[in-house]
Amino acid sequence: MSVIILTKTLNVWYGQFLAVKSASVEISERSITALIGASGSGKSSFLRCLNRMIDVIPKAHTDGQVLYRGNNILDAATDVIALRRSIGMVFQNPTPFPKSIYDNIAYGLEIQGLKKRRTRSMRLFRSSAIDPNMLEASLDPIDRRVVQSLKEAALWDEVKDRLHQSAFGLSGGQQQRLCIARSIAVRPDVLLLDEPCSELDPISTRKIEDLLLDLKKRYTIVIVTHNMHQARRVSDAVGFFHLGELVEFGPVSQIFVEPQQQLTRDYVAGAFG
Numbered sequence: 001m002s003v004i005i006l007t008k009t010l011n012v013w014y015g016q017f018l019a020v021k022s023a024s025v026e027i028s029e030r031s032i033t034a035l036i037g038a039s040g041s042g043k044s045s046f047l048r049c050l051n052r053m054i055d056v057i058p059k060a061h062t063d064g065q066v067l068y069r070g071n072n073i074l075d076a077a078t079d080v081i082a083l084r085r086s087i088g089m090v091f092q093n094p095t096p097f098p099k100s101i102y103d104n105i106a107y108g109l110e111i112q113g114l115k116k117r118r119t120r121s122m123r124l125f126r127s128s129a130i131d132p133n134m135l136e137a138s139l140d141p142i143d144r145r146v147v148q149s150l151k152e153a154a155l156w157d158e159v160k161d162r163l164h165q166s167a168f169g170l171s172g173g174q175q176q177r178l179c180i181a182r183s184i185a186v187r188p189d190v191l192l193l194d195e196p197c198s199e200l201d202p203i204s205t206r207k208i209e210d211l212l213l214d215l216k217k218r219y220t221i222v223i224v225t226h227n228m229h230q231a232r233r234v235s236d237a238v239g240f241f242h243l244g245e246l247v248e249f250g251p252v253s254q255i256f257v258e259p260q261q262q263l264t265r266d267y268v269a270g271a272f273g
Helices: 043-049 080-086 101-111 121-126 132-138 141-152 172-184 202-215 228-234 252-257 262-268
Strands: 003-014 017-028 032-036 060-068 087-090 190-194 220-224 237-242 245-251
Touching: 003 043, 003 220, 017 032, 017 043, 017 220, 017 237, 032 043, 032 228, 043 060, 043 190, 043 220, 043 237, 080 087, 087 172, 101 141, 101 172, 141 172, 172 190, 172 202, 202 220, 202 228, 228 252, 237 252, 237 262, 245 252, 245 262, 252 262
Parallel strands: 017 245, 032 220, 032 237, 087 190, 190 220
Antiparallel strands: 003 017, 003 060, 237 245
């Protein structure tokens, strides 16, 4: 697999506090990379550097390099808005917009310039008797993308009869899948997820995990998780952070079966965390 993101001696500072120390990582395309470690270990700070979301945190600054397809995204000339289109992010708590299920996805597409040809052709889908597969070819571009994204997020069958109802009427797990659908609607290269299952029940968590395993066929995924069982179930590669240092990075089998560092062995064995 080819490398899509490469970090070189990446440091993250919050004022005078060094939160991530010289982290160098190769993230392969169309794979799932899990970042594990105790709270405050630096894994979320590292994740936020990959699409410059670290910029919105007061007093945060970085040095080193983050190369995305060979270009250093930490360069001052980087178009951050375009970058975040290519590298999307889903946060710990589901964050649907105070809009309908349909508009949660359509809103971002409209901002990016995708236009509707007609008004509300999605009203057709209010009838459960209509097969969307027969109608997709005639849909407006936004409508088509809404349908595709909800299907990719394994949410379509659960919401197709209430697309114009508030997203807040969904369960927590459904809201998180809606946020994933919203992120992939703009067709990013990479999807970053920061503890996406921490507020979810085991059944919803399993649905998200199954979804991620399917999405990696089309997207590169980087996930921060406290759940080592989850990291072992879904990831291809794992990075273990401790006190700001990337202690070990390698294939999932290495980290959980034959870790090279004693600190990694202790962590995955549950000695601390």
